[in-house]
């Protein structure tokens with residue numbers, strides 16, 4: 001599974017390199033047949049880009065474009081999206097089970113969309129709950145993998161002898177037959193109590209799994225009467241990270257589960273993003289807004305987390321010598337006297353964020369619009385205590 005550290009290694013690929021993001025999802029009819037849309041798009045975008053390149057680069061670029069095209073004309077396994085980095089000595093293929101937008105670049109490796117996908121779609125925990133068990137999964141970028149299972153065991157052997165009538169046990173369910181009212185009450189109380197215990201244990205277990213696997217949220221899937229009491233068992237500070245998906249899957253997990261999870265996760269992510277933008281726009285202390293201020297604080301090592309509007313299309317100038325970046329028009333670096341080059345935010349920001357050890361979070365939808373109106377980018381400053389530890393830029 002692709003993670004951020006691997007994406008960072010793409011930044012050090014030898015340049016120039018061709019980067020292609022392609023939506024190859026076969027669920028879209030236009031992507032089927034001998035001339036799928038993504039190939040038509042690649043061809044047109046390639047011609048357009050080649051026309052804008054310097055003479056020396058055109059041949060190199062065309063060679064790599066042909067290489068990518070012939071690879072794609074061969075059989076590729078069904079995927080929603082893919083990314084290719086191709087250069088004379090480079091071939092990196094990243095298969096994705098998540099929607100991507102078509103993009104083609106030449107020069108620096110373009111990791112913007114990958115960083116954006118990984119930042120917006122974190123790894124989540126999923127607990128599918130029925131009467132018999134809770135099954136735990138990890139979900140990341142369309143991939144669902146089972147972590148473990150916790151069976152709900154209700155041992156009734158000690159109950160029946162003492163004070164109750166005949167008790168029978170079905171799969172995952174306990175029921176009491178032919179008994180007097182008082183017995184039934186005792187029995188039901190015991191079952192309830194046992195379920196409460198099981199919920200407490202399950203919640204504790206789920207919490208541990210979330211910590212161990214670095215899961216950003218937990219989605220409880222099941223009938224409301226099963227997942228609601230379970231949700232109540234989580235500690236208060238974790239509750240905002242628990243989401244409920246009411247669905248009785250009847251034991252069939254895949255692909256019904258993915259189908260139910262995707263919209264629930266999308267809702268959760270967009271609520272989170274919206275909340276983060278609101279928070280950033282509300283707190284001028286401990287936060288910065290706008291490209292100039294954000295770039296300045298970032299390069300002082302003071303930014304803990306950057307918040308970026310997905311549609312942002314801005315530029316800055318960056319020194320080819322010391323790497324210093326800002327929005328001034330200077331063509332010569334005031335720090336080292338080297339030449340400065342125009343860099344798009346999309347190209348340069350992931351690299352700067354990594355160098356200064358800042359996390360990047362992207363926001364889409366309406367939240368993106370609100371952030372765009374406030375400058376498109378901002379960030380939370382580190383707390384004073386930790387700033388000393390993080391102020392030194394990472395090498396490379």
Ligand SMILES: [Zn+2]
Pocket residue numbers: 319320321322323324333334335336337338
């Ligand atoms: Zn410089």
